[in-house]
Amino acid sequence: MQTYDFVIVGSGSAGSVLAERLSASGRLSVLVLEAGGSDRRFYVQMPLGYGKTFFDPAVNWNYRAEPDSGLAGNADHWPRGKLLGGSSSINAMVWIRGAREDFDAWEAAGNPGWGYRDVLPAFKAIEHNQAGADEWRGQDGPVHVTDNREKIHPLTRRYLAAAQMAGLPLNEDFNGARQEGVGVYQISTRNGRRMSAARAFLLPAMRRKNLRVETGAHATRILFDGRRAVGVEYRQNGETKRALSGREVIVSAGSVNSPQLLQLSGVGPAELLAGLDIPVVQALENVGRNLQDHQGINYTWKGKVPTLNQILRPWWGKALVGTRYLLMRTGPLSMSMNQGGGFFRTDPDQPRPNMQLYFQAFSTVIPRSGERPILSPDPWPGFSIGLSNCRPSSRGEIMIRSADPFAAPRISPNAYSTNEDVSEMLDAVKFLRRIAAQPPIAEIIEEEVLPGPSITSDADLIQDFRKRSGTVYHPVSTCRMGPDPARAVVDPRLRVHGLSGLRVIDASIFPDNIAGNTNAASIMTGWKGAQMVLEDWSQ
Structure with missing residues (x-):
């Protein structure tokens, strides 16, 4: 196990921006866990x-x-x-x-x-x-x-x-x-x-010594010490591994995988988690709900x-x-x-x-x-x-079917x-x-x-x-942002309600959908989220 200042789950539209922004000073260590592989493919480019x-x-x-x-x-x-x-x-x-x-x-x-x-x-x-x-x-x-x-x-x-x-x-x-x-x-x-986002932000930043990107690294659960997130467990090449965070775990896995990972980790609707024998770390009824597309x-x-x-x-x-x-x-x-x-x-x-x-x-x-x-x-x-x-x-919802982190969640539009x-x-x-x-x-x-x-x-x-x-592939709001824990998952600083050391930063936090394609706004969310993280840790 290694400890990083920040562990980011997901290298997508927001995660790539976060990795670049948080590592830019050279003073903070950042680990990115990406379940998939390289983007260096002809039909991707x-x-x-x-x-x-x-x-x-x-x-x-x-x-x-x-x-x-x-x-x-x-x-x-x-x-x-x-x-x-x-x-x-x-x-x-x-x-x-x-x-x-x-x-x-x-x-x-x-x-x-x-x-x-x-x-x-x-x-x-x-x-x-x-x-x-x-x-x-x-x-x-x-x-x-x-x-x-x-x-x-x-x-x-x-x-x-x-x-x-x-x-x-x-x-x-x-x-x-x-x-x-x-x-x-x-x-x-x-x-x-x-x-x-990878070409614009992540790939240039990967030259920095304080940024590490692990591909084929499927996050299976967030690790907690009481009510504080302290790391991420993940599977890579058939092995179970752990990465610890000295400051924060940031979930940027998108509108499907972010609520999935929170639920697998005991953060979500209490009745759902209890029915799957997942210990409840924080009951938040709106994790996976309010799906808009x-x-x-x-x-x-x-x-x-x-x-x-x-x-x-x-x-x-x-x-x-x-x-x-x-x-x-x-x-x-x-x-x-x-x-x-x-x-x-x-x-x-x-x-x-x-x-x-x-x-x-x-x-x-x-x-x-x-x-x-x-x-x-x-x-x-x-x-x-x-x-x-x-x-x-x-409004729809995205809910896990079981405690198996490799089982696709139930998507109900x-x-x-x-x-x-x-x-x-x-x-x-x-x-x-x-x-x-x-x-x-x-x-x-x-x-x-x-x-x-x-x-x-x-x-x-x-x-x-x-x-x-x-x-048309624009799902949002499954970890929506808002000041009231009874209606939202993260606060306006993108911190998960009721927990410390844990944020969600991606399109899942949109309070409501926007008019148009969502990728630009997802990238903006990563940019704004990184600003907030850096501001909060500079105080």
């Missing part, structure tokens, strides 16, 4: 390669949610990163911070230091934006954010024109003065390679003009784009599948946008075994417009379980057809493939989105 990693057990936990009545009984696939960089190494790279109002609501819920004026400096410090610095954007940070406006497929421009004709304003920067409108997504890449669906059309299908499907097209990527790091393989998108309100009375849009200049209706068919799209010219809800009111969520999604899918009916897109449509022109009634539309919706 190639941006569009996440179609290959979507089911790959070498880099992906490949969780399966419980059958959900809100999703017509479907059991959804939940990919989560199991490698350096965590889910930032297998995600779609869309760089969205969340709306100003999201963070102001966090602060208003009793979390000082988490309002927009507080998190904006952290966001700016994190990023190096290719579009340049301004009042909202940063330069010279470790995360390179690519501006794709000059690289998008021509169909994306048709989408932007059609959406504006449908009533949405053009927005040049969703992370700028306002979020509402349609535009081109910026993505976390640099020179045609994925800019994961964005649910999404695509509408797909067959086009009269070529789409990316015609270049990504045939062998010669694959050879062409592959050669272009290998030689120049450009072309479709250097981008995300979501080139355009936006945010809109399903009702003018909504105080802020409640839906996110995604435009894809290709289609993947025909399934492909063993991978997400991004790199093998449909054999006909197709394109999709998708959406996801930004602030669903439905409870999607579309409120009338509000069903009603706003119904309005939203109708708006997709409104966009497609505008001349810039309507004139190039051969036919609607999914859900198809026969699906028109409210009842049929609802049945369709229940059947075809699924997670």
